[in-house]
Amino acid sequence: MTNPSCIEAPLPKGVSDFLPETADKITFIADSIHRVFELWGFRRMITPLLEFEHVLALGMGDELRSKTFRFDDRQTGRLLAIPPDITPQVARIVATRMHALPLPHRIYYSGRVLRQAQMQSGKSREIFQFGVELIGLDSPEADAEMVAMAVEVLKNLGFTGFKIDLGQVEFYRGIMDASGLSAEVQKQLQEAISKKEVSAVRSILESAGAPDRVKQEIALLPRLYGGREVLQEARSIAGNERSLRALDNLAQVVDILDIYGVAEHLTIDLGEIRGLDYHSGITFEGFVPGVGEAICSGGRYDDLTAKYGYPAHATGFAFNILALLASMSKRPEVEASSSRDFLIFNRKDERREALEVAQKLRSLGYTCARDIIKRDFDSSLEYAKKMNIRLLLVIGAEDCAAGQLYLVRVADRQSITVSEEELFDKDLDLKFDLQGENHG
Structure with a gap:
C-alpha cells in the first residue's frame, strides 16, 4: 500500500481542503443563514458553475472581469468563465428565464466562486457566497429589508457589538458631477477617498485647482462617518439636487430600520464608495469584532438586469462564509456542530x-x-x-x-x-x- 506521506499533492495557491470538522462548522453557519432567508420569504436558486464568458461579462464591471478565470471550451471552441460573483448569474436567469413571472422576485443562493488574486496578497481565490436578491422593487423599504435581514442573521449567530455601515453612492456621484473636475482627477479622488486618505484628497484637489466650494465638499467625504447626525452634516455641504435626493433616500431607509429596532448596529459612511461601479443607491457592509474584512456586503443595483434585456430595480447582499467562520469557529455552539x-x-x-x-x-x-x-x-x-x-x-x-x-x-x-x-x-x-x- 502506498504511504500517503510520500505523495506530493499540493493545491493551487488560494484554495483549500475543508476537512469534516471544518465542513460541519460551515454547514452550521449556512443552515442558520438559510433559515433566516426562508423565514423572510426567499426561495433558493442554484446557478451553474460555468458560463459563456461573453454572457457573464455583460453583468460585470471591469474589476470583476479582471478577476475572472477563463478557458476554452473544447466542445464549442468558445470562451468559458468560472463566475467570480453569483449576482450577475441571478440577473441573467431572472431576465431570460423568469421575465414572465410576477414581480418581485425573492431569491437566495449559496455557492462557491473563484476570483483571481495577486500571488503576494495571500487572499483566498475561493469565496463562499450566501446571499439574497430582491428584484422588482424600487423602495427604501426593500433596501431596509436587506439590512434588517443581515442584522437578524448576525444576531442569530450570536454576534454582539457588530456594525452595519450604510452608504449611498448617488451622494458621491452628485458631488463629482457638479464639481467640474476631469475624469482623470475624479478617478484619482475615488481611489484616495476609498482608502480614507484625507491628505491625498487635499493634495489632488490642490493640484487640480478645484474651486473652494468643491474642495470643501470633497475633502469632507472621508469624514462623513458616524450616526444619524452625518446626514445633516452632509446636507449642509451638498450643493446639488442629486446628492440631496440621495440623502433623502438614505434617511428614509434609516427611518424604516428604526422600526425594525436595529439602529444600534448602524453607522453611516458617505465616504464608502468601493461599490461605485456596480451599485446605484444604498450600499452597506457588515463588520464583526476581531475580523478585519467585511463579513457581508451589498446594496442597490438597478441597472444590472437591463444588461440582459430586462430592466428591473434590484437590491441584495451576500455573506462571506469563510470570514464568518474565522470569527466564530471556536464558539461552543459551532464546536458542537462538528x-x-x-x-x-x-x-x-x-x-x-x-x-x-x-x-x-x-x-x-x-x-x-x-x-x-x-x-x-x-x-x-x-x-x-x-x-x-x-x-x-x-x-x-x-x-x-x-x-x-x-x-x-x-x-x-x-x-x-x-x-x-x-x-x-x-x-x-x-x-x-x-x-x-x-x-x-
Whole structure:
C-alpha cells in the first residue's frame, strides 16, 4: 500500500481542503443563514458553475472581469468563465428565464466562486457566497429589508457589538458631477477617498485647482462617518439636487430600520464608495469584532438586469462564509456542530441488536454510527474521541442484564447502565450530562 506521506499533492495557491470538522462548522453557519432567508420569504436558486464568458461579462464591471478565470471550451471552441460573483448569474436567469413571472422576485443562493488574486496578497481565490436578491422593487423599504435581514442573521449567530455601515453612492456621484473636475482627477479622488486618505484628497484637489466650494465638499467625504447626525452634516455641504435626493433616500431607509429596532448596529459612511461601479443607491457592509474584512456586503443595483434585456430595480447582499467562520469557529455552539452523538460498540457475535438500536436512535434524530471494525473497547473509545463522537454505546457489556446497554461519555469516560426503554425515551437527557453509577 502506498504511504500517503510520500505523495506530493499540493493545491493551487488560494484554495483549500475543508476537512469534516471544518465542513460541519460551515454547514452550521449556512443552515442558520438559510433559515433566516426562508423565514423572510426567499426561495433558493442554484446557478451553474460555468458560463459563456461573453454572457457573464455583460453583468460585470471591469474589476470583476479582471478577476475572472477563463478557458476554452473544447466542445464549442468558445470562451468559458468560472463566475467570480453569483449576482450577475441571478440577473441573467431572472431576465431570460423568469421575465414572465410576477414581480418581485425573492431569491437566495449559496455557492462557491473563484476570483483571481495577486500571488503576494495571500487572499483566498475561493469565496463562499450566501446571499439574497430582491428584484422588482424600487423602495427604501426593500433596501431596509436587506439590512434588517443581515442584522437578524448576525444576531442569530450570536454576534454582539457588530456594525452595519450604510452608504449611498448617488451622494458621491452628485458631488463629482457638479464639481467640474476631469475624469482623470475624479478617478484619482475615488481611489484616495476609498482608502480614507484625507491628505491625498487635499493634495489632488490642490493640484487640480478645484474651486473652494468643491474642495470643501470633497475633502469632507472621508469624514462623513458616524450616526444619524452625518446626514445633516452632509446636507449642509451638498450643493446639488442629486446628492440631496440621495440623502433623502438614505434617511428614509434609516427611518424604516428604526422600526425594525436595529439602529444600534448602524453607522453611516458617505465616504464608502468601493461599490461605485456596480451599485446605484444604498450600499452597506457588515463588520464583526476581531475580523478585519467585511463579513457581508451589498446594496442597490438597478441597472444590472437591463444588461440582459430586462430592466428591473434590484437590491441584495451576500455573506462571506469563510470570514464568518474565522470569527466564530471556536464558539461552543459551532464546536458542537462538528460532533456526532453515538458510536455503537458491539461485543456480541450477532449483529441484529446493534443494527436495530442504531436504526431506532436515528429515527429519534440522533446521529449514530456502528464501529464495524473488530477491536477492543479502549481502541473503539479512542476512535470515538478522535472522530469527535460524544457517546459510546456498548451492546453486550459484561455487567449488563438482558435489555440493558452500557453508555459511556467519551470526553471523560463517565458511564451509566440504561435500559432500552430509557435510551429511547425522548425526554431522557442524553445531551451529555450523564448521571448515575460511575463505571469509569
